[in-house]
Amino acid sequence: xxxxxxxxSSSIVGVLEKELGAAxxxxxxxxxxxxxxxxxxxxxxFFPPECAVLVESTEQAAxxxxxxxxxxxxxxxxxxxxxxxxxxxxxxxxxxxxxxRMQRIKEIDPADLVAVVEPGVVTGVLQAAVEEQGLFxxxxxxxxxxxxxxxxxATNAGGPRAFKYGVTREYVLGLEVALMGGEILRCGRRxxxxxxxxxxxxxxxxxxxxxxxxxxxxxxxxxxPPAAATVLGVFADVAAAGSAITMLLRxxxxxxxxxxxxxxxxxxxxxxxxxxxxxxxxxxxxxEVDGEPESMTMMMEQIGMRCDELGALDVLxxxxxxxxxxxxxxxxxxxxxxxxxxxxxxxxxxxxxxGKIVEMLARIDRVSAETGIATAVFGHAGDGNLHCNFLSNxxxxxxxxxxxxxxxxxxxxxxxxxxxxxxxxxxGVGLTKRDYMHLxxxxxxxxxxxxxxxxxxxxxxxxxxKKIPAARRCSE
Ligand code: MLT
Ligand code: ZN
Numbered sequence: 036x037x038x039x040x041x042x043x044s045s046s047i048v049g050v051l052e053k054e055l056g057a058a059x060x061x062x063x064x065x066x067x068x069x070x071x072x073x074x075x076x077x078x079x080x081f082f083p084p085e086c087a088v089l090v091e092s093t094e095q096a097a098x099x100x101x102x103x104x105x106x107x108x109x110x111x112x113x114x115x116x117x118x119x120x121x122x123x124x125x126x127x128x129x130x131x132x133x134x135x136r137m138q139r140i141k142e143i144d145p146a147d148l149v150a151v152v153e154p155g156v157v158t159g160v161l162q163a164a165v166e167e168q169g170l171f172x173x174x175x176x177x178x179x180x181x182x183x184x185x186x187x188x189a190t191n192a193g194g195p196r197a198f199k200y201g202v203t204r205e206y207v208l209g210l211e212v213a214l215m216g217g218e219i220l221r222c223g224r225r226x227x228x229x230x231x232x233x234x235x236x237x238x239x240x241x242x243x244x245x246x247x248x249x250x251x252x253x254x255x256x257x258x259x260p261p262a263a264a265t266v267l268g269v270f271a272d273v274a275a276a277g278s279a280i281t282m283l284l285r286x287x288x289x290x291x292x293x294x295x296x297x298x299x300x301x302x303x304x305x306x307x308x309x310x311x312x313x314x315x316x317x318x319x320x321x322x323e324v325d326g327e328p329e330s331m332t333m334m335m336e337q338i339g340m341r342c343d344e345l346g347a348l349d350v351l352x353x354x355x356x357x358x359x360x361x362x363x364x365x366x367x368x369x370x371x372x373x374x375x376x377x378x379x380x381x382x383x384x385x386x387x388x389x390g391k392i393v394e395m396l397a398r399i400d401r402v403s404a405e406t407g408i409a410t411a412v413f414g415h416a417g418d419g420n421l422h423c424n425f426l427s428n429x430x431x432x433x434x435x436x437x438x439x440x441x442x443x444x445x446x447x448x449x450x451x452x453x454x455x456x457x458x459x460x461x462x463g464v465g466l467t468k469r470d471y472m473h474l475x476x477x478x479x480x481x482x483x484x485x486x487x488x489x490x491x492x493x494x495x496x497x498x499x500x501k502k503i504p505a506a507r508r509c510s511e
Pocket of ligand 1: 049093175178194366367369370382384422
């Protein structure tokens with residue numbers, strides 16, 4: 036007689052508890068369960084899972100994926116829950132598989148210039164650990180004090196230093212991944228170069244937990260730059276700052292950071308910032324250089340002169356560690372402070388070709404004027420990556436208000452694509468951008484992506500409903 040499978044979700048909590056032990060399960064009635072139904076995205080809803088499983092090893096992660104595949108229960112992988120697009124939200128219910136307890140730095144090897152880590156390691160913790168040994172892990176998402184390396188790899192996170200050093204993908208050499216069904220796959224390498232086979236590692240990075248669950252990473256490290264210095268160019272308005280960035284990009288200077296913050300962003304953090312921004316700042320260009328200590332003064336002078344030529348009202352240098360730390364505390368505060376200060380913050384991270392930065396800034400202004408919705412724009416402008424935030428204190432639960440906010444975001448998406456840009460430079464698609472993907476990608480490209488997803492997850496149980504939209508019916 037054929038075995039009858041239990042009716043999936045009714046028994047999944049008990050089965051997982053039996054397999055992994057009660058200490059691994061945040062189940063029904065637990066005060067923390069609701070936390071696993073939220074992330075940092077601008078969605079007012081929350082999506083409670085049946086349970087969250089806090090795995091401590093690859094084998095445990097694989098066991099969860101085996102059990103859930105057998106019972107056809109959806110699984111949503113989760114790192115630190117700091118994602119901004121709903122990628123970690125269990126929208127289909129089922130199980131959240133959290134890697135938050137997998138926090139071991141297994142190895143830091145100065146000879147090979149690699150670190151081997153578990154996915155739950157907090158990015159800032161890894162950075163401090165490698166820096167103690169004279170090494171450097173460049174990717175620096177603004178949430179580095181609480182986001183985790185597994186989530187960074189899942190979203191291919193960027194950050195200010197991506198301008199010189201590139202994004203997370205460029206630092207992931209090897210991966211261990213638990214697949215739906217329970218198979219454990221090790222791919223990649225720990226060598227500086229390597230071209231054997233297809234690049235599965237690059238294929239997993241940025242898939243937002245839809246292909247597999249990352250359980251270990253081999254990361255590339257660099258020697259730590261011996262010195263760094265920060266310069267702030269103060270401009271009259273965001274258009275002047277944008278033009279200055281465009282001109283700086285054409286010059287021979289190679290800073291590690293080239294960031295922008297508009298007046299709204301700066302004014303919003305003044306009260307909380309340790310760094311005192313000048314009162315006349317209509318926009319700030321934040322530039323950071325690194326290299327040999329003796330080259331710092333020369334580079335800062337060059338940048339200062341260039342900013343003067345490009346119309347800066349003022350140029351301020353931050354060289355002392357405490358002062359630089361204050362600048363960065365202020366920069367990283369922008370996003371959380373806007374979230375705290377407004378009832379609705381629809382934050383986008385569009386990316387346009389570098390030659391289109393000024394035009395994109397003008398178009399965002401236009402959308403704001405046309406819709407009457409306030410914006411704050413900041414971010415990694417040197418990469419063309421602008422965090423355009425639509426802000427409101429209206430009722431976030433009101434469908435009409437939400438529709439209006441997302442319609443404004445859609446206008447920005449349309450302008451972005453018209454300028455040759457992309458909907459997301461670093462935050463990912465998750466849930467919030469999924470239904471706008473057709474603005475950027477043809478149905479053919481989307482269809483190949485759907486096929487790719489099904490190769491790893493034929494039952495469509497792993498983080499279903501994320502990253503790419505379902506195929507459109509002919510009538511749509
Ligand atoms: C940042 O650069 O501050 C982050 O990506 C956060 C955000 O865009 O809101
Ligand atoms: Zn960012």
